[in-house]
Amino acid sequence: MPERLKQVVPTLSRFRFLVQLLTFALSVYGGLLVGSYAAEKISTALPALSCAYDSVNGGYCALVPLQHQMDHRVGAVMAKAQQITVKVLIPVFVTFSTFLLFFFVLGKAFCAWVCPLGTVQEWLFRLGRRLGFGMTPVPAGKLRWLRPVKWLVLLGLVFVVPLLAGLGYAPHSAGNPYCDICPSRIVTTLLTANTDELAIRTGADGFSLGLGIVANLLAGFVVAAALAVRQPFCRICPMLALNAVARHAALLRLSKVEHAKCDKCGICTRACPMDIPEIHHEHGRRAFNEDCTLCGRCAEFCPDDGVIRLKFGPLALFSSAREYYKRRVRGETPEGEVKPVRIVRKSRQEKHVG
Amino acid sequence: MATTWSSDALLRVTMSRGEAPGMRVKASVGDFDQVVLQTPEAPAPVVxxxxxDGWTVSKAQMGTGGHLWFIATRENEREVVRATTYFFFPARHQVPTEMLRAPRGGLEIVPLRLQEHGGTREGSRWRFLLRHDNQPLPGHLLTLETEGGTRQQFMADADGVAEVSFPRDFTSERLNAKEGMNARQEFVLSLDHVSGGKRFLTTYNQSYNPDRMRERSLALGVGVFALGMVFAVPLLRRKEKKNA
Known part of the structure; x- marks a missing residue:
């Protein structure tokens, strides 16, 4: 049985692929698979960046209630009563804490294992390798100005603008601006053959029209860019920022110990889909960067035993190992280029020995 | 208040405003002997x-919220008239499937899924089980009447399920009014059946919204999406290595 299991799941990446496949089917086609009511229950509990979960209702993503509570509750009550009551703060706290609870258990693994948009981008990148497109890594210098964008998106579009809409300082249509520009809204609904979200609201106010244009530009850019750049949208995603808040408190986390060879090697950064240089240069807490999606590729491609680990509490779920690394690089380069499959017929003598 | 577009009885549910929390149920035509409420959390009918000014639902009867199913009934020697509707408000709630499909007897229009979060729009399709004394009614006709003036009939399949397609009948005046795409029109589904020399008439009423594509342009959406893809083209070029 363990041998059979090893054949089906020979690597951590294959295991992650199977989990992604399951969560993708559940989060994008969940309404069809488990029925609309069950889909609604699951989607409410899962902080998925998926709008197509339930094709009739539009599923829930953790960012939806956050924006709505800023707009309808906090903003509206502050405007009317000029005070924040327990009645208002409790629902916001509940949404935030149930969401964070998920991350305290699974940590940032949501991004690389569950998020449907993350999965789509990853598959597009693999397609890009097959089609022979160039690969464009994001250099460390550019990461410096790219990293704050996700925090600005979180602060501006998930908290501040909906709050201003609730207070009456922004148009009513600004109630959920992040959803209005979220590429997952367009991409995941398109995957269910629903073109409603791709269509732009020309009959609405100028603000909605503007957001619609930004959304489609962004979604188009992300889909094409993902053929050459690893996880282009993840780098500015507010969900990445939100779950970065709890990463050091989460049970599932990345751990790296100092090793003499690390300075010269750097394969981990080349394998990282987020191009994180810290995993190469740092160790300890600082190696587990805010951009990490816990995909585990750095641990898979680390050529030294026990240097990088995926840990759940005190338990090491996966640990880097030289033998595993040798096996892994036979099929794929750290950057994700797939190596051609070698088909070599065994000689009679080899067969006899085997 | 009676409607001009249908002679059937409609139930209208409103949340109480400016008084004790609760709800009020009114019938558009005629009086009913009783109105009962069922919820997935408390499936036993509550009179x-x-x-x-109609029937009242206390805060305790509303429970935690979610799906509330109302049934109004009047009966005499010749006929049994039943009007049904439901009210939904987002709250912690249980799935209503079991409550809806539970045997109740009489003539029923059972929604196989309740229309929540404004999901009922022009052009959308919804399925209803038609049954009498808990037995499906294959081949029976379900009549749809809408505030927009449509009258249409749908036949139940072999399992007694009729699929209703909502017509595109919002007028431009209605859409250009202040409410715009949030405009609502009422509809009523009615089912007529004679059994044991008695006439049974059951209705189910709710509201629907305009098709979202009325204010959207797919062509523009596709064009802007394609433009976004064009912006990414420079990234796709295979770069030559400097030391190659």
Whole structure:
């Protein structure tokens, strides 16, 4: 049985692929698979960046209630009563804490294992390798100005603008601006053959029209860019920022110990889909960067035993190992280029020995 | 208040405003002997108290919220008239499937899924089980009447399920009014059946919204999406290595 299991799941990446496949089917086609009511229950509990979960209702993503509570509750009550009551703060706290609870258990693994948009981008990148497109890594210098964008998106579009809409300082249509520009809204609904979200609201106010244009530009850019750049949208995603808040408190986390060879090697950064240089240069807490999606590729491609680990509490779920690394690089380069499959017929003598 | 577009009885549910929390149920035509409420959390029918201005639902009867199913009934020697509707408000709630499909007897229009979060729009399709004394009614006709003036009939399949397609009948005046795409029109589904020399008439009423594509342009959406893809083209070029 363990041998059979090893054949089906020979690597951590294959295991992650199977989990992604399951969560993708559940989060994008969940309404069809488990029925609309069950889909609604699951989607409410899962902080998925998926709008197509339930094709009739539009599923829930953790960012939806956050924006709505800023707009309808906090903003509206502050405007009317000029005070924040327990009645208002409790629902916001509940949404935030149930969401964070998920991350305290699974940590940032949501991004690389569950998020449907993350999965789509990853598959597009693999397609890009097959089609022979160039690969464009994001250099460390550019990461410096790219990293704050996700925090600005979180602060501006998930908290501040909906709050201003609730207070009456922004148009009513600004109630959920992040959803209005979220590429997952367009991409995941398109995957269910629903073109409603791709269509732009020309009959609405100028603000909605503007957001619609930004959304489609962004979604188009992300889909094409993902053929050459690893996880282009993840780098500015507010969900990445939100779950970065709890990463050091989460049970599932990345751990790296100092090793003499690390300075010269750097394969981990080349394998990282987020191009994180810290995993190469740092160790300890600082190696587990805010951009990490816990995909585990750095641990898979680390050529030294026990240097990088995926840990759940005190338990090491996966640990880097030289033998595993040798096996892994036979099929794929750290950057994700797939190596051609070698088909070599065994000689009679080899067969006899085997 | 009676409707001009249908002679059937419609139930209208409103949340109480400016008074004790609760709900009020009114019938558009005629009086009913009783109105009962069922919820997935408390599936046993609860008879509502009748006041001078309809039936009232107390906060305790509303429970935690979610799906509320109302059934109004009047009966005499010749006929049984039943009007049904539901009210939904987002709250912690249980799935209503079991409550809806539970045997009740009489003539019923059972929604296989309740229309929540404004999901009922022009052009959308919804399925209803038609049954009498808990037995499906294959081949029976379900009549749809809408505030927009449509009258259409749908036949139940071999399992007694009729699929209703909502017509595109919002007028431009209605859409250009202040409410715009949030405009609502009422509809009523009615089912007529004679059994044991008695006539049974059951209705189910709710509201629907305009098709979202009325204010959207797919062509523009596709064009802007394609433009976004064009912006990414420079990234796709295979770069030559400097030391190659």
């Amino acid at each position: 509502l108290a009748q006041g001078k």
